[in-house]
Amino acid sequence: MKLYDLDLARGLLLAPLSGYTSWPMRVLSRRFGAELCYTEMISAEGLLRNTRNTLSLLRRPLEDSPLVAQIFTPSPGYAAPAARIIEDQGFDGIDINMGCPVKKVVSKGAGAALMRDLPLARSVADAVVNAVRIPVSVKMRAGWDSGTINAVELAAALEKTGVHCLILHPRTRTAMYKGTPQWDLFTALRQSVSIPMVASGDIRTVPDLERLRTLGCDAFMVGRSAVGRPWVFRELSGGSGPSVGERRDIMLEHLDMLGVLYGRDKAAAFMKKFVSGYVRGLEGASIFRSHACAALSYEDLKGMIKTLPAGPVSVIKE
Ligand SMILES: Cc1cc2nc3c(=O)[nH]c(=O)nc-3n(C[C@H](O)[C@H](O)[C@H](O)COP(=O)(O)O)c2cc1C
The missing domain is CATH 1.10.1200 (Non-ribosomal Peptide Synthetase Peptidyl Carrier Protein; Chain A)
Structure with a gap:
């Protein structure tokens, strides 16, 4: 399958995990079968200010490829120039974070807070798509809370901006990382958009992949199950566990x-x-x-x- 102009055999991706997925975890995950990795989320504003911590998130060795950089910002005005910096640094794509639930991020209107303001979410995506030639994706949640599930509505709006693929972690912001994900949202999303759809959330085993494939998912992003277990990608490819x-x-x-x-x-x-x-x-x-x-x-x-x-x-x- 094709994702970000890349040919992927199995569609196995390593999720962005802030505080974990710096290049050592990415390099090890690739060795066991992760075909594409993401940086931890990077503040667009920090990137434009050249802050040391932010720039360090872009560092990677040659073997850490292909790699998508993920940004977060509530501002189209920051998003576009930040995206150009990322493109100039040779990344394979840019992902916009519209799912981060942490207070520090949502209190500034970024991450999952963008799901509460669809016109702004659309403008941020629009700004990035128009700023660069590399493929752009958006990672989102089901919605803000159980009363405002709007992933399908957001997805349809984003597809119109030229976003190349969508990554859905089907829990709400208020659910954080707990409870059963709303898997049926993949079916609804598949019916309303035609761009590739990547699943995120609780993926650990081959049957998990098979179930998500039947819901129309094109690729599979593994996060927490890969922490201290990079061989999970070998297991997901049908291989053995480690000695x-x-x-x-x-x-x-x-x-x-x-x-x-x-x-x-x-x-x-x-x-x-x-x-x-x-x-x-x-x-x-x-x-x-x-x-x-x-x-x-x-x-x-x-x-x-x-x-x-x-x-x-x-x-x-x-
Ligand atoms: C500690 C931690 C850090 C995370 N950091 C990010 C991040 O930087 N960007 C992002 O889009 N999602 C982030 N996520 C969400 C994951 O990418 C993923 O969507 C979520 O954990 C569900 O997948 P999993 O069950 O495979 O972990 C983070 C999750 C955790 C637990």
Whole structure:
């Protein structure tokens, strides 16, 4: 299938996860079968102000490709020049965040707050589509709350602006990340727009993909299930889970890459967010987790990871 002018065999994408999907997680996910990745959300305003933290989100090694940059802003006036910067930096596409539920973002009118103002949402998309030649997508939610489900209405408006594809996480802003997603929205969306439709939300297994395919979804975005489990993409492609030795080697590599990106001190703290996922289901996981969280330095954490056995040990549950 074609997405952002790219030929994708399976349509397996790594979701943008702020605070997680910097290039080390992206590079590892690609190795196991993620065909396309997204940056964490990037403030359009921050990009225009050249703030250090914002610019660091655009950094990536050569092998971290193809890559879509995601921006958030409530302003068409910021969106257009930010999109041009992204295009100049060689990204494969631009995604506009219309789904972020966090207070810091919605209080400024960005993220999911755009779903409360469809004319503004449409203007932001319009500004970006007209500013660049690379494909533009929008990632959205079901709506703001259960009384205002308007994803289908927004999708129809966005299609008219020339947006190339839509990514839907079918929960409302108020539901945040909990409760059952409203899967039937994919059917409704499929009936009202003809551009590609990407599913996001609770995707973990091959049957999940099959179910979403029957609802008309063209591609599948995996987020939380890939945190400390980059091999989820291999499993979703019909392949095997990892041995303990493989988990250990990937963890060591992940830590090394984080060291390159953030420096050793920050890398150890950052890696602790992934440890739980990496050891989930292994015998002794909870002891390992608590020891790893107490590790005082990069070297300590590395030494601890090296104590995981190289051969397969019993996996209690996955
Ligand atoms: C910690 C965290 C950070 C996230 N950051 C972003 C983000 O930067 N941009 C975005 O569009 N969605 C973001 N999301 C939403 C995910 O991309 C995804 O739509 C959602 O988590 C549902 O998919 P999942 O069940 O596969 O995680 C974030 C979610 C989480 C839990």
